[in-house]
Amino acid sequence: xxxxxxxxxxxxxxxxxxSTNQAAPSKELNQEGDVSQNPxxxxxxxxxxxxxxxxxxxxFLIKDFAITYDKDKNEIVFNNIYTFGDKSRQYxxxxxxxxxxxxxxxxxxxxxxxxxxTDPVKGPSLVxxxxxxxxxxxxxxxxxxxxxQIIESILKxxxxxxxxxxxxxxxxxxxxxxxxxxxx
Numbered sequence: 001x002x003x004x005x006x007x008x009x010x011x012x013x014x015x016x017x018x019s020t021n022q023a024a025p026s027k028e029l030n031q032e033g034d035v036s037q038n039p040x041x042x043x044x045x046x047x048x049x050x051x052x053x054x055x056x057x058x059x060f061l062i063k064d065f066a067i068t069y070d071k072d073k074n075e076i077v078f079n080n081i082y083t084f085g086d087k088s089r090q091y092x093x094x095x096x097x098x099x100x101x102x103x104x105x106x107x108x109x110x111x112x113x114x115x116x117x118t119d120p121v122k123g124p125s126l127v128x129x130x131x132x133x134x135x136x137x138x139x140x141x142x143x144x145x146x147x148x149q150i151i152e153s154i155l156k157x158x159x160x161x162x163x164x165x166x167x168x169x170x171x172x173x174x175x176x177x178x179x180x181x182x183x184x
Contacts, residue, residue: 060083060084066078084132099123099173101138106161108160112142115140160178
């Protein structure tokens with residue numbers, strides 16, 4: 001009798017595990033798949049993921065990454081101009097897909113900032129056209145008492161900052177590490 005009980009409970013647990021283990025999107029940045037040729041990806045991933053950038057070297061390009069200092073607010077301002085590639089742009093245009101962008105502060109500079117990332121900013125609505133460019137401004141507050149020399153060094157050597165685009169905050173879709181080194 002005890003054996004039968006264990007057998008039934010084991011079967012129920014296994015059945016429950018297999019039904020809850022649906023194809024959840026991987027949190028990895030570079031996921032397999034081609035959205036334009038595989039409509040199952042749009043069903044499997046109901047939001048923007050790395051699969052929408054896979055195999056598209058122009059999937060998310062930073063055209064300009066300018067850093068300035070707002071003395072009145074004691075903030076570093078990141079002005080970003082970017083484009084989307086065909087797959088990611090078509091996916092974002094295909095439905096009600098808002099996307100967000102934030103900048104991560106390099107570890108070597110985090111002691112000067114109040115947070116390690118900027119607040120995410122909703123990206124502007126996309127338009128048809130493969131050469132369309134978009135712009136967002138992101139801000140990161142500095143701690144009080146940071147010297148002008150440190151601020152100048154951040155502005156003159158903006159190395160190590162990363163930029164991330166996503167639709168669902170749990171799943172970063174595309175991250176460019178060292179964005180200043182990679183902008184065009």
